[in-house]
Structures are given as structure tokens and as C-alpha cells.
Amino acid sequence: MSEKYDVAIIGGGVVGSAIARELSRYDLRVTVLERAADVSRGTSGKNSGVVHTGINVPFGSVKAKFNVAGARMFEKYCADLDVPFKRVGKVIVALGETEIPDLDVLKAKGEANEVPDLEIIDRATLKKMEPNIEGASALNVPTAAIACPYSLTIALAESAAAGGVDIKLNSPVTEINGTQGAFEIETPNETISAGLIVNSAGLGSDKIARMVGVHRWRVWPCRGEYVILDKRVGGLINSMVYPVPPKGGAGLGIHITPTTDGNILLGPSADYTNDGDDVRTTAKIRRQLLNEASEFLPELTPRDVITAYSGMRPKLVTAKEGGFGDFVVEEVEEAPGVMQLVGIESPGLTAAPAIAEHVSEWVRKRIPASANSGFQETWSAVHRTREDTLSKIDTMIAEDPDYGEIVCRCEMVTKTEIVDAINNELDATSLNAIKYRSRATMGRCQGGFCGPRIVDLLIESGKSPESITLNGGDSWLFLGTTEDLRAQAKTRRASQKMGAK
Amino acid sequence: MASPKIVDVAVIGGGPAGLAAAAEAKGAGANSVLLLERDDKVGGILNQQVHDGFGTKVFKEALTGPEYAAIYEDRVNERNVETWLNTIVTDLTDERVITVRNKGGVQTIQAGAVIIATGCRERTRGAIGTAGTRPAGVYTAGSVQNYMNVRNLAVGKKVVILGSGDIGLIMARRLTLEGAEVVCVAEILPQPSGIAGNLVRCLEDYDIPLYLNTTVSEIHGKERLTGVTLAEVGPKMGEVKGTRRFVECDTLLLSVGLIPETELAVGVGVDMHRATNGAVVDDSFRTSIPGIFSCGNVLQVHDVVDYATLESEKAGVAAAQWAMTGQLPDAKINMSAGNGLRYVLPTTISGEDAVDFTMRPWKEEHDKSVVFKSGGEVLRRLKMPHMEPAGMIRVRVAKGRFKNVIDNEITAEIED
Numbered sequence: 034m035s036e037k038y039d040v041a042i043i044g045g046g047v048v049g050s051a052i053a054r055e056l057s058r059y060d061l062r063v064t065v066l067e068r069a070a071d072v073s074r075g076t077s078g079k080n081s082g083v084v085h086t087g088i089n090v091p092f093g094s095v096k097a098k099f100n101v102a103g104a105r106m107f108e109k110y111c112a113d114l115d116v117p118f119k120r121v122g123k124v125i126v127a128l129g130e131t132e133i134p135d136l137d138v139l140k141a142k143g144e145a146n147e148v149p150d151l152e153i154i155d156r157a158t159l160k161k162m163e164p165n166i167e168g169a170s171a172l173n174v175p176t177a178a179i180a181c182p183y184s185l186t187i188a189l190a191e192s193a194a195a196g197g198v199d200i201k202l203n204s205p206v207t208e209i210n211g212t213q214g215a216f217e218i219e220t221p222n223e224t225i226s227a228g229l230i231v232n233s234a235g236l237g238s239d240k241i242a243r244m245v246g247v248h249r250w251r252v253w254p255c256r257g258e259y260v261i262l263d264k265r266v267g268g269l270i271n272s273m274v275y276p277v278p279p280k281g282g283a284g285l286g287i288h289i290t291p292t293t294d295g296n297i298l299l300g301p302s303a304d305y306t307n308d309g310d311d312v313r314t315t316a317k318i319r320r321q322l323l324n325e326a327s328e329f330l331p332e333l334t335p336r337d338v339i340t341a342y343s344g345m346r347p348k349l350v351t352a353k354e355g356g357f358g359d360f361v362v363e364e365v366e367e368a369p370g371v372m373q374l375v376g377i378e379s380p381g382l383t384a385a386p387a388i389a390e391h392v393s394e395w396v397r398k399r400i401p402a403s404a405n406s407g408f409q410e411t412w413s414a415v416h417r418t419r420e421d422t423l424s425k426i427d428t429m430i431a432e433d434p435d436y437g438e439i440v441c442r443c444e445m446v447t448k449t450e451i452v453d454a455i456n457n458e459l460d461a462t463s464l465n466a467i468k469y470r471s472r473a474t475m476g477r478c479q480g481g482f483c484g485p486r487i488v489d490l491l492i493e494s495g496k497s498p499e500s501i502t503l504n505g506g507d508s509w510l511f512l513g514t515t516e517d518l519r520a521q522a523k524t525r526r527a528s529q530k531m532g533a534k
Numbered sequence: 535m536a537s538p539k540i541v542d543v544a545v546i547g548g549g550p551a552g553l554a555a556a557a558e559a560k561g562a563g564a565n566s567v568l569l570l571e572r573d574d575k576v577g578g579i580l581n582q583q584v585h586d587g588f589g590t591k592v593f594k595e596a597l598t599g600p601e602y603a604a605i606y607e608d609r610v611n612e613r614n615v616e617t618w619l620n621t622i623v624t625d626l627t628d629e630r631v632i633t634v635r636n637k638g639g640v641q642t643i644q645a646g647a648v649i650i651a652t653g654c655r656e657r658t659r660g661a662i663g664t665a666g667t668r669p670a671g672v673y674t675a676g677s678v679q680n681y682m683n684v685r686n687l688a689v690g691k692k693v694v695i696l697g698s699g700d701i702g703l704i705m706a707r708r709l710t711l712e713g714a715e716v717v718c719v720a721e722i723l724p725q726p727s728g729i730a731g732n733l734v735r736c737l738e739d740y741d742i743p744l745y746l747n748t749t750v751s752e753i754h755g756k757e758r759l760t761g762v763t764l765a766e767v768g769p770k771m772g773e774v775k776g777t778r779r780f781v782e783c784d785t786l787l788l789s790v791g792l793i794p795e796t797e798l799a800v801g802v803g804v805d806m807h808r809a810t811n812g813a814v815v816d817d818s819f820r821t822s823i824p825g826i827f828s829c830g831n832v833l834q835v836h837d838v839v840d841y842a843t844l845e846s847e848k849a850g851v852a853a854a855q856w857a858m859t860g861q862l863p864d865a866k867i868n869m870s871a872g873n874g875l876r877y878v879l880p881t882t883i884s885g886e887d888a889v890d891f892t893m894r895p896w897k898e899e900h901d902k903s904v905v906f907k908s909g910g911e912v913l914r915r916l917k918m919p920h921m922e923p924a925g926m927i928r929v930r931v932a933k934g935r936f937k938n939v940i941d942n943e944i945t946a947e948i949e950d
Contacts, residue, residue: 265800310756311667313665313666314665314666314668315665316665316751335663338660338663339658339660340658340660340661341663423633424640426640427639427640430635430637430638430639430640434637434638437620437636437637437638438620438636438637439635445624477655477661478655478656479659479660479661480677481655481658481676481677482677485677485680485684488681488685489685502670503669504670507757508669508670508757509670510671511689512688512689512690513688514686514688515682515686515687515688515712516686518688519712519713
């Protein structure tokens with residue numbers, strides 16, 4: 034017996050989750066199949082969190098269409114879902130005179146995409162906007178914004194789940210049989226029947242395409258390393274600071290990006306790799322990031338780094354080809370009934386709301402549906418007391434004293450926030466699931482102090498120590514209690530003795 | 535929100551430093567002393583340090599961490615220090631207004647004097663920039679100490695320890711006793727970071743190898759840690775080619791240093807010391823902001839808790855005196871660290887009383903002297919058979935010696 038759905042969305046990244054939420058507006062049976070222990074664990078959780086305006090994408094491309102449309106939808110999208118969003122603006126900085134003509138080219142590209150208020154500014158104006166930044170001239174992009182990418186993805190998925198979508202975690206798709214109207218999708222846990230499939234599997238989208246007989250694409254993973262700087266130096270910049278994009282490079286160049294929480298990101302690098310899961314960080318790139326960023330921001334030191342991480346771009350162009358690779362957003366003739374979303378790299382986060390709307394229309398053309406009364410018009414999961422005034426916090430503590438217990442003191446996360454994160458809509462209970470929902474452990478001590486307290490709260494919620502993981506799968510944190518270990522050792526010794534006899 | 539609570543002395547942090555400071559502030563005549571502790575009990579990191587060796591200087595016996603803490607807990611209680619547990623300080627102003635949060639709500643406190651005794655946090659993988667994947671199984675040594683000793687949780691079976699700091703060494707022994715295999719301890723420096731006694735008691739006694747000039751150059755494993763790459767480092771901390779080797783393990787403990795938790799001090803604008811990363815203080819433990827004092831590990835990372843206690847007792851007495859009388863001796867004499875020393879604390883002194891100076895050498899030294907000089911003249915010379923960066927140097931200079939100070943400048947240095 035397999036569960037029957039109208040639509041199966043493969044991949045719980047920002048695009049898959051946005052589609053799930055969009056489809057939850059309608060009376061449809063929808064599932065999301067996510068291979069990891071939580072949504073947002075791939076490309077969507079590990080990027081710059083930039084809401085792009087459309088200055089970097091050629092007019093007429095698929096990327097441009099969804100980027101520009103998505104950017105217009107984004108602010109309300111974040112407001113509805115209680116996701117941090119800030120229109121901080123962006124400056125693309127020419128370090129020397131020779132780079133100034135490149136700014137004109139970018140400006141023209143942006144104007145073709147109807148990006149408003151673009152302006153070339155001189156050294157003095159740049160200095161006034163960004164006193165700590167060195168540069169000869171800059172393109173000012175005041176409408177560029179930042180959002181918290183993992184908070185958005187999680188909110189999309191959770192609101193969809195609350196609206197009736199089945200989000201199935203730990204469900205990698207291994208095989209797809211059948212045709213439009215009667216697909217049979219295999220995961221290690223079950224077989225799922227679905228009328229339509231949305232392939233939003235990111236780094237795995239070429240493999241999913243092959244499972245339905247489409248062999249046109251190959252995804253080339255391209256790793257981007259970042260370092261995160263302490264909030265202490267968060268005030269060094271006001272807006273995003275980008276270099277002129279390197280010619281033929283795989284990315285937009287190493288940029289300096291504020292986060293919605295007040296940190297600064299340096300990155301990303303761009304290194305093609307054979308393994309899309311190989312999200313390691315390297316000493317070489319860490320040095321390079323700090324060196325390149327210090328060209329713009331001479332005050333940076335290695336001491337300002339809290340930690341490093343890597344994300345992976347699912348690119349459709351190889352390192353050799355270089356340059357621009359467009360998004361694939363289409364149903365192709367080899368596989369009717371499958372919406373193929375392939376090569377959704379940057380600006381995929383920005384494009385997600387627009388892609389979701391497009392896919393929703395595609396679904397409803399095939400399966401007409403009425404409105405779903407359970408749709409969550411707005412969503413707010415874990416409160417953020419760190420953004421509240423003291424008097425508001427005082428009132429909240431009077432109602433719920435657990436708002437008075439700070440568990441993560443680097444990021445000022447309270448017990449109530451942690452408990453709400455544990456009791457999430459998706460039943461994702463790894464330490465990382467709690468981290469990305471509450472922000473606990475993301476500060477300068479990296480969980481050194483609050484880790485044990487979070488573990489207490491997980492155990493209080495009914496988990497055994499052995500079942501607590503960092504990230505699902507085999508990422509266990511504890512063998513068990515020390516008493517268990519002693520008992521095991523005793524049994525082992527006893528049986529060895531028996532064996533010896 | 536209620537109106538501010540008024541106290542003579544407020545102590546931020548209820549670890550060994552805060553306990554000692556609060557008890558002595560009360561003992562020295564402050565009418566009201568308030569001790570603020572974020573945890574559900576006082577004692578700080580001592581609560582998880584179940585091994586013995588604490589108190590050998592102060593009590594001439596080897597106590598466990600909780601035993602040592604209990605003595606001072608009793609003392610603050612006997613002296614009627616008011617203690618607020620589960621209370622976090624969210625703000626401190628230069629007018630000594632403290633904002634706290636606990637289950638009772640948000641509250642402000644107006645203190646006559648404030649003692650910052652917030653201790654340290656551990657340096658993390660991210661801060662030292664260890665390359666590789668991000669699997670489960672990479673812990674700081676102190677957090678494992680907490681998991682094992684407070685929560686009875688076992689973290690792994692086969693362990694590599696990076697860094698030979700004292701907590702790392704003690705955890706090597708502790709993990710071995712709990713049935714885990716400690717493969718090795720790797721130390722990037724040419725000398726151990728922990729004190730000599732711990733090298734014998736925690737590594738040699740259990741045949742655990744210590745590799746000097748060695749670091750973890752990469753972390754492996756996608757879900758749980760599967761191993762680490764060790765590599766030797768040269769004199770400039772660069773990796774020596776051809777020395778990489780893979781070591782299988784499921785757990786990596788980091789004992790790579792402590793960072794003073796100075797966010798409150800920095801936030802209020804206290805002048806900081808380049809070498810200690812703590813505040814700049816005079817011999818009354820006053821910071822650059824009137825009425826704000828600092829002591830214990832947030833001031834300078836100590837090697838032995840007893841000395842943190844002794845230092846904090848003095849800070850407590852001085853803070854009480856300042857809160858009650860508004861007076862402390864002027865510290866006009868500047869101290870500077872000369873040849874061979876990373877730093878000397880206090881950085882200014884009054885010269886009106888004896889001073890216990892604390893210093894750290896840049897490198898290991900044998901049969902040399904610590905010399906205090908002013909205007910080329912020696913004020914005090916003390917022969918030291920052995921000095922090492924892992925140990926703090928302590929030298930008492932009597933009041934009488936300061937009579938000969940010239941131009942209010944004293945230099946401390948190491949000489950043959």
C-alpha cells in the first residue's frame with residue numbers, strides 16, 4: 034500500500050518549500066520528500082542570504098524573469114512568515130580606476146531588468162555611505178536586501194505542514210516508476226504514489242531527472258566557503274559590499290554581506306568539486322577570504338572570525354565553460370507530469386516565491402482545486418525576544434517565566450524559544466534543527482555553554498541521550514549515559530571470561 | 535518594571551572569583567552585597583571539576599572543585615551576601631546601572647561598585663579555524679567535562695585531544711577512566727600548555743602520547759567524526775610538508791585556550807589589555823571606569839584557582855572601600871613588561887601598599903630572575919628556578935621598595 038498524493042515535491046530547499054506553501058492554498062494532497070533530517074540543509078541554508086535585484090542576470094533569461102518577479106514579492110513574503118528581512122542596499126565597489134567601466138555595464142544590465150534607483154557614486158559618496166570601505170567608485174543598488182535564508186525555508190515548510198502538506202524528512206528518493214497521473218516514488222521508508230512530480234532536488238536534481246528518463250542535464254557542484262564574523266565588528270559596514278564580478282568566474286566574487294542578525298559574512302569562494310555533499314572548509318580559502326575582504330575593509334583581523342561554513346551551488350555549466358548558466362524551469366517532453374527545476378543556484382533564494390507561483394499554476398492547470406481552509410495566511414513559529422524591548426520582555430516573563438531563562442547567552446535565546454523550536458511542526462529534533470529555528474549555539478561560544486542545557490531540554494522532551502543527533506542520520510552525540518557504558522563494559526568482560534573458560 | 539534595586543557592591547559572576555570577591559566585600563564593611571549568577575547554583579566551572587587538586591595553596595589540602603566551591607558558598611551565605619541565581623546580566627552602564635533578567639522579570643540595579651568576575655569561555659574550532667567537514671563529535675574539553683561529570687553522558691569511544699591545556703589533560707584521564715581510548719594529545723606549540731603535574735598525572739600515568747609541534751589540519755566524517763589528519767608544524771606555525779597522517783577517532787576534544795568573557799567590560803567602555811585580553815587594572819583592581827572592578831579569569835587566565843581566589847578577595851575589599859568611602863589610593867606608578875615577559879598586572883600601582891604582581895613569560899626559562907627596575911635601579915630581584923608560559927609568575931613586592939621609584943615608572947623583566 035502506498036500513500037497517494039496529487040503532487041510530490043522532491044527536495045525541501047527554499048524552492049521546494051515555497052512550492053509546498055503555495056500549493057497549501059488549495060485543496061490538494063501534497064508531500065515533500067527531503068533526504069536530510071530537516072529542510073534547508075542543502076544549498077538553501079548555506080548562502081549569502083541576499084535578495085538580488087536583477088543587476089547580475091541578462092535580460093530575457095529565465096533567471097532574470099524569476100529573479101525580478103521574486104524580488105518584488107520578497108518583503109511581503111518575509112513579513113507574512115515572520116522572517117527577518119532588511120533592505121540594507123548594496124554597493125558594488127571598483128577598487129581601482131580600471132574597474133569603473135565594469136560598473137556601467139552592470140548598471141545597464143540592471144536597467145534592462147528595470148531595477149530602480151541605480152546610481153554610480155564617486156569615492157567621496159562611497160566613503161560617506163561606508164566610512165570603512167576603500168574604493169575608487171561604486172554602483173549603488175539601494176533596493177537590494179538581505180533575508181535569513183534558513184529561517185525562510187523553515188517557515189515555508191512549517192507553514193505548509195500546518196496547512197496540511199506532508200513533509201517527509203529522512204526520505205531520499207531512490208527510484209521513480211510509472212507515468213503522469215500514477216508515479217510510484219520509492220524511498221527507503223515507503224512507496225509514494227503521486228499524480229505530478231516537482232523536481233526541486235537542487236544538487237540532486239539531475240539524478241531525479243534521470244530517474245524519470247530525462248538525461249539532458251548534469252549538475253556540477255561548486256563549493257562556496259564563507260567565514261562568519263563576530264557581531265562585535267558587525268558595525269563595520271552598513272550595506273552589502275560587492276566587488277566587480279570576476280570575468281568568467283563561477284560566482285559574483287567574494288563579498289562582504291551583513292546578516293539579518295548583525296554578523297558579517299565573507300565569501301563565497303567558488304571551487305568545483307565532484308561530491309555535492311563535500312561541504313568542507315579549507316585553511317587556504319579561509320586565508321583568501323580574509324585577505325580579499327581586507328582589501329575593502331582594512332580593519333579586519335582573523336580574531337574576528339567566529340566560524341566557517343560551506344555551501345554548494347548546483348551549476349549547469351562546468352568550470353571550463355564558465356560564465357552564465359540559466360535556470361531550467363520547465364516540463365520536458367521525455368517526462369510529462371514532472372516539473373523540472375534544475376540548476377537553481379543564485380539567485381534561487383530570490384526567485385523562489387516567483388518559481389513557486391509559476392509551479393502552482395502549472396499544477397492547477399492539470400488538477401483544478403478549490404481553496405484550502407487550512408491554509409496558513411501568516412506564520413510565526415519561534416519568537417525572537419532578542420528583538421524585543423525590555424518592557425515587552427518583562428511583560429512576557431510575567432506571563433511565561435521561561436522567557437526569563439536565557440539558555441544561549443551569546444545570542445540571548447530563552448528557554449521558551451528553545452522549547453518551541455524543539456516542538457516544531459516538522460518533528461525535526463536534531464541539535465541543528467533547534468539551532469536553525471532558535472539561533473541558539475550560533476554565537477561566539479558556538480554552544481560551549483548552552484549545548485548541555487539544550488541537551489537537558491531535549492531529554493525532558495522525551496528523547497533518550499543516544500537518540501540525540503547533531504544533524505540526523507549517524508551524527509550521534511552521545512553513546513549513552515556513563516552508567517550504561519559501565520554496564521556494557523561489565524557484560525563484555527563477563528562474556529569474555531565465559532569465552533576464556 | 536520595578537524601580538532600581540540599590541546595593542553597595544554588585545558582583546557579576548558567581549564562580550570562584552565572584553564568590554571570593556563578594557564574601558570579602560561584605561567582610562570589609564559593605565552593607566549590601568549582591569552576587570549575580572546566571573546558573574542555577576554558584577561555583578561556576580568548579581561544579582564540573584570533580585578531580586582534586588584545588589585549594590593546595592589556600593587550604594594546604596587537595597579538594598575537588600565542588601568541595602572548594604562549597605567553602606566559599608558557605609562563606610557568602612554566612613556573611614549574608616544576597617545571591618540571585620538563574621540571573622543574567624544583559625547590560626552594564628558606566629554609571630554602574632546593571633540590567634538583569636530572570637524568571638522574575640527584567641530588573642535594574644544601581645550599585646556603588648561593580649565587580650566584573652565573569653570568567654572565560656573556551657576557544658572553539660571556528661575560532662582556531664580547523665579545516666574539514668562539520669560532523670558530530672567535535673567538542674570543547676570543558677563542554678565534555680560538563681556532559682560527563684554533571685550529566686553522566688558519554689561522548690565517544692576513541693578520542694583525539696587537540697591542545698595540552700589543563701582541562702584537556704584532565705579530560706584525557708577522565709575519558710580513559712570512563713572506558714574510552716584516548717589516542718593522543720596533539721599540541722601545536724613546542725611546549726605543553728598545561729602545568730607539569732598534570733602531564734604526569736593525566737598522560738604519562740596512562741601511557742597517552744603527547745605530540746608537540748603537531749596540530750589537527752583536517753577534520754573528517756560527514757555525520758559522525760571518522761578521524762582527523764594530524765600534521766607537524768614548523769617554527770612559524772606553518773604545516774611541515776609530508777608530515778600529514780590520518781588518525782581514526784570518533785571524538786575530537788579541543789583544549790585550545792580560554793577567552794575572557796569581556797563583553798560586559800568592553801560594552802561599558804573599560805580599557806582593555808592587549809596581552810591578557812582582560813581589563814587594564816590598578817593594584818585595587820579598578821578598571822579605567824570609576825567604580826568598576828575586575829578580577830579572576832576575566833581579568834587574566836589563571837593557572838590555579840587558589841590565586842584567582844586571592845586576587846578576587848583583594849578586589850572585593852577594594853570595591854567595598856570605594857563603595858563605602860569613595861576613596862582608594864591613587865595609582866600613579868605605571869608598570870610595563872620588559873624583556874621576556876608577555877605582561878605584568880596590575881598595570882598601575884599606588885606604591886602605598888605591597889603588591890602581588892602576576893606575569894607570564896613568553897617562553898620557558900631556567901634559573902633566571904624576575905627583576906623590577908625603576909630609572910635603571912633594581913627595586914626587587916627574585917631568582918626563579920623555572921618559568922613557563924603555562925604557569926603564572928607571582929612576585930610580591932613590599933611597600934618599602936616603592937620609595938625609590940623614579941618618574942613613576944617601573945619595568946618588570948627577566949634577566950640572567
